[in-house]
Amino acid sequence: MCGEIKINLLVGWQTMKGRIVVAVLTLIAIIFTVSYAYFYTDSYEAQANQVFKDVLREFEKIRGYNISDIQLKIVTKDWVIQQWGGRSYDEEALKDEEIFYKALMLTSSNFSVERQKDEEVGLFMAFAWEGDIYVVKENFDPGSDSAKETLAHEFEHIVQERYFNLTSDGSYDSDKAIAAIIEGDAVVAGWVYAGKNLSAEMKTEVDEEINENNSLTTLFLFPYHYGSTFLARFYLDGGFEKVDEVLTTPPATTEQIIHVEKYLRSETFRDFGGYNPGESNPESWRVVKDTRMGEYFLYIFLATHVFDSAAFNAASGWDGDRLTIYRSGDDFKWRWKIGFDTVNDANEFYIAMALMLNKLGNKTSESSWEIAEPYVKQEIMVEINGDVVTLYGESV
Numbered sequence: 425m426c427g428e429i430k431i432n433l434l435v436g437w438q439t440m441k442g443r444i445v446v447a448v449l450t451l452i453a454i455i456f457t458v459s460y461a462y463f464y465t466d467s468y469e470a471q472a473n474q475v476f477k478d479v480l481r482e483f484e485k486i487r488g489y490n491i492s493d494i495q496l497k498i499v500t501k502d503w504v505i506q507q508w509g510g511r512s513y514d515e516e517a518l519k520d521e522e523i524f525y526k527a528l529m530l531t532s533s534n535f536s537v538e539r540q541k542d543e544e545v546g547l548f549m550a551f552a553w554e555g556d557i558y559v560v561k562e563n564f565d566p567g568s569d570s571a572k573e574t575l576a577h578e579f580e581h582i583v584q585e586r587y588f589n590l591t592s593d594g595s596y597d598s599d600k601a602i603a604a605i606i607e608g609d610a611v612v613a614g615w616v617y618a619g620k621n622l623s624a625e626m627k628t629e630v631d632e633e634i635n636e637n638n639s640l641t642t643l644f645l646f647p648y649h650y651g652s653t654f655l656a657r658f659y660l661d662g663g664f665e666k667v668d669e670v671l672t673t674p675p676a677t678t679e680q681i682i683h684v685e686k687y688l689r690s691e692t693f694r695d696f697g698g699y700n701p702g703e704s705n706p707e708s709w710r711v712v713k714d715t716r717m718g719e720y721f722l723y724i725f726l727a728t729h730v731f732d733s734a735a736f737n738a739a740s741g742w743d744g745d746r747l748t749i750y751r752s753g754d755d756f757k758w759r760w761k762i763g764f765d766t767v768n769d770a771n772e773f774y775i776a777m778a779l780m781l782n783k784l785g786n787k788t789s790e791s792s793w794e795i796a797e798p799y800v801k802q803e804i805m806v807e808i809n810g811d812v813v814t815l816y817g818e819s820v
């Protein structure tokens with residue numbers, strides 16, 4: 425921890441400046457040791473428990489739900505990484521996920537999912553798990569203002585678990601939409617607790633151009649960014665009562681999260697069903713993904729390689745899709761059927777797609793491309809038929 429670094433620096437300084445500073449250093453070292461012990465041993469727990477109790481009492485008053493029986497548990501970063509980091513996954517499951525990102529060119533061919541997972545969970549400050557609240561000692565400072573906001577955020581997750589039934593239809597799209605409601609609601613609860621100005625918070629969204637270095641992080645942060653903006657609107661409109669209405673009838677798609685008006689008029693989507701593996705896929709090809717991806721993913725898929733605004737417009741015509749990926753060892757095949765609201769929307773997407781593929785590879789015929797390093801080598805074909813565009817990819 426930071427304590428050790430500080431001691432090393434002091435020792436270095438001592439050798440440079442000579443004996444005169446020894447007395448001063450000893451004094452600083454004593455103060456430091458005492459404060460170190462105060463913050464990082466028994467009293468860390470006492471302090472964390474005190475803040476936990478205070479925030480919980482206040483939170484219940486603001487939110488109007490009783491969750492007073494929950495417990496606080498303190499864990500270390502190592503514990504979290506062991507529990508949910510890259511090594512906690514089965515090797516084949518990691519490979520499946522890696523193939524998914526590489527086949528869709530979100531990452532280059534040398535990308536490691538295991539490392540990505542460690543980085544993501546390493547940032548955890550606190551979390552709600554199995555009905556209790558956990559704080560991560562290295563990332564959670566009970567003396568800070570952000571600690572209180574973080575606890576209120578986690579308490580809201582307990583409210584969601586106990587008083588609402590937030591479930592996905594099992595698709596990637598719905599998973600992300602529900603995650604946006606879960607995290608967005610918790611972020612807003614934290615803001616309200618901390619007395620923040622919600623309109624101002626909604627505007628401070630990070631607006632970084634999406635590229636291959638940050639696209640996975642952007643996907644990971646979607647529930648926090650888009651979810652908080654989505655729910656803050658309802659809170660500003662009618663407080664937690666309105667928020668509770670959303671928690672009772674959550675959006676079905678990421679399209680509804682991005683365009684709140686589509687949620688308000690319950691805009692549905694075209695169901696492209698499952699992909700029939702059929703004749704061209706022998707037993708050795710295992711299905712690693714077969715799901716509806718949704719508008720947000722489609723946007724990130726394009727934005728990783730073309731301008732964000734162009735990608736956003738091209739994806740906003742989304743009306744339903746089905747992605748299926750097959751894997752056999754390191755080889756893969758995929759098909760992605762995407763429906764659009766109009767023929768014009770399909771054409772707009774086709775143009776954006778061609779732009780992206782021209783950038784990533786060589787055009788080999790009217791509608792096919794060969795993708796080259798640093799991405800995984802593959803052949804991609806794009807087919808347009810009315811308001812439906814189908815992409816076919818296969819490793820070579």
Ligand SMILES: [Zn+2]
Pocket residue numbers: 577581606607610
């Ligand atoms: Zn959360």
